[in-house]
Amino acid sequence: MSVAVEAGQGAGARFTVLGLLAIADRRESAVLQPSKPAALLAVLLTHPNAVVPVESLQRAIWGEEIPATAKASLHSCVLRLRRLFAKYGISGSTIEALPGGYRMAADARSLDLLEFRELLGRADRAAEPVDELALLRAALELWQPPVLGNVHSDVLHREEVPRLAEEWLRTVERVYDIELALGRCREILSELWPLARSHPAHERFWEQLIEALHRTGRRADALAEYRRVRDHLREELGVGPGPALRQLELAVLRSDPRTPPSAEIGAGAGAGAGAGAGAAEKAVGSVEGLGPERVRREAASGPMAESVTGDAVLAGLVQAGLLREGPGGNYRVHELLRAFALAAEGSWARAPGASEQPGAGAGLGAETGAETGVGPGVETEAEPDRGAVPGAGPIPSVRQSAAPLRTTEV
Numbered sequence: 001m002s003v004a005v006e007a008g009q010g011a012g013a014r015f016t017v018l019g020l021l022a023i024a025d026r027r028e029s030a031v032l033q034p035s036k037p038a039a040l041l042a043v044l045l046t047h048p049n050a051v052v053p054v055e056s057l058q059r060a061i062w063g064e065e066i067p068a069t070a071k072a073s074l075h076s077c078v079l080r081l082r083r084l085f086a087k088y089g090i091s092g093s094t095i096e097a098l099p100g101g102y103r104m105a106a107d108a109r110s111l112d113l114l115e116f117r118e119l120l121g122r123a124d125r126a127a128e129p130v131d132e133l134a135l136l137r138a139a140l141e142l143w144q145p146p147v148l149g150n151v152h153s154d155v156l157h158r159e160e161v162p163r164l165a166e167e168w169l170r171t172v173e174r175v176y177d178i179e180l181a182l183g184r185c186r187e188i189l190s191e192l193w194p195l196a197r198s199h200p201a202h203e204r205f206w207e208q209l210i211e212a213l214h215r216t217g218r219r220a221d222a223l224a225e226y227r228r229v230r231d232h233l234r235e236e237l238g239v240g241p242g243p244a245l246r247q248l249e250l251a252v253l254r255s256d257p258r259t260p261p262s263a264e265i266g267a268g269a270g271a272g273a274g275a276g277a278g279a280a281e282k283a284v285g286s287v288e289g290l291g292p293e294r295v296r297r298e299a300a301s302g303p304m305a306e307s308v309t310g311d312a313v314l315a316g317l318v319q320a321g322l323l324r325e326g327p328g329g330n331y332r333v334h335e336l337l338r339a340f341a342l343a344a345e346g347s348w349a350r351a352p353g354a355s356e357q358p359g360a361g362a363g364l365g366a367e368t369g370a371e372t373g374v375g376p377g378v379e380t381e382a383e384p385d386r387g388a389v390p391g392a393g394p395i396p397s398v399r400q401s402a403a404p405l406r407t408t409e410v
Contacts, residue, residue: 013088013110014109016111017045017046017111017113018112019149020144020149020150021045021148030084032151034152036061037077037081038150038151039153039156040057040074042153043056043057043153044095046113046160048105051102052103058070060156061073120139129178133178133179137175169202172205173204173205173208180208180211180212180215185216186216189213189216192208195209196225196229200236201233203229203244204244206225206226207248210225219255223252223253226245229245
């Protein structure tokens with residue numbers, strides 16, 4: 001098994017899996033070349049301090065066609081790793097043979113993955129959003145893609161690397177939720193552009209980019225980015241944008257500065273994943289205090305008076321077939337009503353002369369926040385979101401190693 005060696009300084013023996021699989025000490029960083037022992041080490045390090053069954057290790061090394069000699073070969077791989085560890089002053093007992101499998105002992109000082117998770121935990125407990133943000137960005141600095149790019153294991157890249165990438169995605173989402181909540185829209189645009197482009201099916205990144213553009217006055221750019229992600233989802237996946245993106249598009253079309261909140265400040269990194277999407281789902285969830293029975297009563301009360309309430313307007317729309325009752329007190333908007341609302345931009349459903357009277361003729365928009373047909377308790381009949389997944393491109397990093405490498409035998 002050969003390694004590529006990079007000169008460097010460190011605080012002790014340390015393993016990395018958030019980039020190329022490597023071992024480092026105070027003198028050098030050894031990047032393992034593709035081999036069976038490298039695949040074994042990668043699996044153990046992605047499950048630190050846990051017993052990994054022998055069957056799982058064999059699948060990671062040989063795939064689905066495990067040879068008859070796999071058990072003896074696995075033991076040989078462990079011995080070769082222990083010899084490599086000795087060169088870097090790492091105890092051979094770091095890899096423990098236990099009934100049914102092997103376990104790799106590690107902590108935040110010896111494994112970058114555990115340091116990453118420790119920083120996330122500290123960020124989640126941070127009292128101030130700026131402190132949380134600093135810790136999250138420090139955690140992201142540990143990523144140096146391609147993740148385990150020097151480990152040739154289809155099983156590992158199919159089962160383990162996506163799991164690690166999901167941790168990265170949740171953390172990045174939370175970072176930009178906080179940045180937007182702090183009003184740093186212009187400052188993060190240069191980061192959000194390439195992020196959204198490299199993950200074309202990850203809707204949350206596009207939501208954050210469109211919101212940042214809208215809040216900095218770049219309405220045309222925001223709409224162009226919405227069209228870009230909408231077209232990609234339709235052409236590549238056969239689905240339309242999710243409710244959060246659709247609601248954001250309507251806010252931009254109305255020039256509404258009150259875009260959906262991106263994050264709950266202090267909600268924590270763990271809760272940050274999909275925070276914007278969750279807020280949007282709640283926004284189109286239910287009309288508070290107005291269920292189907294009340295709508296029917298309003299509809300049965302006769303023609304609307306010159307000065308009407310939002311409830312009466314909603315009842316009339318249901319009676320006319322422009323709104324349709326759904327489960328849980330929700331309503332779906334007919335496309336005709338949605339198109340009319342967009343064209344009128346909130347000026348509809350007012351009684352003549354009632355606009356100057358406080359509380360009179362407020363219409364459906366003022367009562368339910370749905371002047372465009374999308375608001376609390378109202379859902380459009382646009383194509384539903386079917387669970388778009390993040391793009392499979394390489395994970396970007398703000399830090400790359402440029403030091404030259406040389407090869408040595410271990």
